[in-house]
Amino acid sequence: MKNYSFIFLLVVLLLPSCMNEPTVQPNTYEGNFQSLWKIIDTRYCYLDYKQINWDSIYTVYHRQIPSVTGGITFFDLMGKMLNELKDGHVNLYSEFDISRYWKWYQDYPSNFSSTLIYTDRYLGKNYRIAGGLNYRVIDNGRIGYIYYGSFSDPFSDSNIASVMSSFSKCHALIIDVRDNGGGSLDYSKQLASYFFKNDTVTGYIRHKTGDGHSDFSKPVEIITTAHKTIQWQRPVAILTNRMSFSATNDFVNRMTQAPHAIIVGDRTGGGGGLPLSSELPNGWLVRFSSSPMYDTNMQNTEFGIAPNISVALTATDQANDIDTIIERAIAALK
Amino acid sequence: MKKLLLFVLVLLCDFSIYAQNGVEQKYLLTMKTNTYGLSILSLTDPYLSPLTYTGNGIQFEHESRRCWSETNTRLSIQSKLDLDAGLLQNPAQNSNMTYVAVNYSTGLHYKFKPVNGWLFLAGGSWDIGLGYKNVARNVNNPGNVDLATNLNLSGIAMYDLQLNRRTYRLQLSVETPLIGWMYVPLQGASYYEMFRLGNLSGISHFSSVFNRRGINPRLSVDVPFKRSVWRVGIQYRKLQYKANDMVFDRKETSLILGTTFDVVHFGGRMRKAPTSFISPTD
Numbered sequence A: 001m002k003n004y005s006f007i008f009l010l011v012v013l014l015l016p017s018c019m020n021e022p023t024v025q026p027n028t029y030e031g032n033f034q035s036l037w038k039i040i041d042t043r044y045c046y047l048d049y050k051q052i053n054w055d056s057i058y059t060v061y062h063r064q065i066p067s068v069t070g071g072i073t074f075f076d077l078m079g080k081m082l083n084e085l086k087d088g089h090v091n092l093y094s095e096f097d098i099s100r101y102w103k104w105y106q107d108y109p110s111n112f113s114s115t116l117i118y119t120d121r122y123l124g125k126n127y128r129i130a131g132g133l134n135y136r137v138i139d140n141g142r143i144g145y146i147y148y149g150s151f152s153d154p155f156s157d158s159n160i161a162s163v164m165s166s167f168s169k170c171h172a173l174i175i176d177v178r179d180n181g182g183g184s185l186d187y188s189k190q191l192a193s194y195f196f197k198n199d200t201v202t203g204y205i206r207h208k209t210g211d212g213h214s215d216f217s218k219p220v221e222i223i224t225t226a227h228k229t230i231q232w233q234r235p236v237a238i239l240t241n242r243m244s245f246s247a248t249n250d251f252v253n254r255m256t257q258a259p260h261a262i263i264v265g266d267r268t269g270g271g272g273g274l275p276l277s278s279e280l281p282n283g284w285l286v287r288f289s290s291s292p293m294y295d296t297n298m299q300n301t302e303f304g305i306a307p308n309i310s311v312a313l314t315a316t317d318q319a320n321d322i323d324t325i326i327e328r329a330i331a332a333l334k
Numbered sequence B: 001m002k003k004l005l006l007f008v009l010v011l012l013c014d015f016s017i018y019a020q021n022g023v024e025q026k027y028l029l030t031m032k033t034n035t036y037g038l039s040i041l042s043l044t045d046p047y048l049s050p051l052t053y054t055g056n057g058i059q060f061e062h063e064s065r066r067c068w069s070e071t072n073t074r075l076s077i078q079s080k081l082d083l084d085a086g087l088l089q090n091p092a093q094n095s096n097m098t099y100v101a102v103n104y105s106t107g108l109h110y111k112f113k114p115v116n117g118w119l120f121l122a123g124g125s126w127d128i129g130l131g132y133k134n135v136a137r138n139v140n141n142p143g144n145v146d147l148a149t150n151l152n153l154s155g156i157a158m159y160d161l162q163l164n165r166r167t168y169r170l171q172l173s174v175e176t177p178l179i180g181w182m183y184v185p186l187q188g189a190s191y192y193e194m195f196r197l198g199n200l201s202g203i204s205h206f207s208s209v210f211n212r213r214g215i216n217p218r219l220s221v222d223v224p225f226k227r228s229v230w231r232v233g234i235q236y237r238k239l240q241y242k243a244n245d246m247v248f249d250r251k252e253t254s255l256i257l258g259t260t261f262d263v264v265h266f267g268g269r270m271r272k273a274p275t276s277f278i279s280p281t282d
Helices: A002-014 A029-043 A054-062 A071-083 A157-166 A185-193 A247-255 A315-319 A324-333 B002-021 B191-196
Strands: A091-093 A128-130 A133-138 A143-148 A172-176 A200-205 A220-224 A236-240 A261-265 A273-279 A285-294 B030-044 B052-067 B075-089 B096-112 B118-134 B143-163 B166-183 B204-207 B212-215 B218-224 B229-243 B246-263
Touching: A029 A054, A029 A071, A029 A273, A029 A285, A054 A071, A071 A091, A128 A157, A133 A157, A143 A157, A143 A324, A172 A324, A185 A220, A185 A247, A185 B191, A200 A247, A236 A247, A236 A324, A247 A261, A261 A324, A315 A324, B030 B075, B030 B096, B030 B229, B052 B096, B052 B246, B075 B118, B096 B143, B166 B229, B218 B246
Parallel strands: A143 A172, A172 A236, A236 A261
Antiparallel strands: A091 A285, A128 A133, A133 A143, A200 A220, A200 A285, A273 A285, B030 B052, B030 B246, B052 B075, B075 B096, B096 B118, B118 B143, B143 B166, B166 B204, B166 B212, B166 B218, B212 B229, B218 B229, B229 B246
């Protein structure tokens, strides 16, 4: 009986014992630095692709920790370290600031003017709004024009049906996603679905499976399903600029495979890595690219998608209330 | 008058049946216990955050137990429904996690009384649990689902303490998972990839004591009053499981309060309650 009691006691004590839980760094400058560095080292997906020597970055920034004088200088130092990744999907969120890398569009011409698209030549003042879409018939009734400014703005099938119905006499369509910084991948997929006849593989995604910089899962197909009832099977031009980022990048990538679509404008800003979040011991949130997305040739879309027709907004056209990119798209669609 | 006559007839019929059988009809009592609890919760979910979130929770548990049959009173069947909810914060208290969970279990116990005053129930149970944790500020990984089913070992020890002409029932119950199945997301993958694109590989795991361990001792005392029996107690639950290179942890200490009562099901609204019950804890 004593033996059984001993075994029972042993089992009860052993069962809830630890499972090698990972150690959490202390909430100190050193601990938070180590934590942030390790999150990126093990979970960020583009270190090898961008040929970033993260160990060297550790050395450079770790030696600056002793000179940190307060929370703000520490935040700035960590933000600077993250900016070495040159990734618009990488941010550090504190209670007083958000670190960000915006050079993916700031170092390039804007190629977009909201003043221009709202002139009478294009949307004018009497444009219609369906969900997140602003639209109007332009070019003497020949072209339907939609401006979609954010993939966070919802729209429904009935919105799209209404828009397409109003464009029924148009021979082509322009979807302007310039300055669209992204949002929901569901809306990206949905908007693309209206331009496909058949379900089509439009890209791939992988995710990190281990701590190694190139430890990735097998590619998973990203399929753009063709909408069953609403389809635009006439020419369509997608207008892009460097601020077409993230979910917009995904939409443009899908549309490169659409049968009647052309991409016009500037290269998109990229943002091909699906971001996830983690936390530092001090509660700061870090967002980072975790799952790289690829085009149909398994090429990374992190650095954007090149247009079929590369066009820049000219100062002369702008002075005459003409959007060079829209005009070039109209010409290409004729 | 008609109702009274009917009542008498029903009673007479019953007595006559008993008389014919020559054996007293026995009825199985079902012991039902409803408890409410206030908890101190601690959750670690590496899919959402490497930090441990702590906070407070509430719980409700409905437990039902009865003997297997009138002839086999050594075995008892138990079923439990457990509802939990909690609001937790990270150590820096600048991020919230909301937590809700539901768990249903059913079990079978063998009863034995080795010493007078003591009652032991030993057996096993099967449970299925579904929970959801949400850290609203996260991007693309704002929530995580706990889904698992297990076969558990469970045991209960009861002692009837006579004090001040009352019988207080002290009860210690323990349960621990043995084997089962659990869902654990892929650490680097978003729910978008898993459920929108259908990459479900690696999310389904066989669980055993090697990757899922837990224990939930509960110490309670049933206090009899004139018209009711109240249960007050303390419960500790610990669950730890590991899969996809992540270790999940849940600790909960609760103060519980509730009532326990025996019910019997027999037909007829006017039927008089019989005297020969079989309680699962007799």
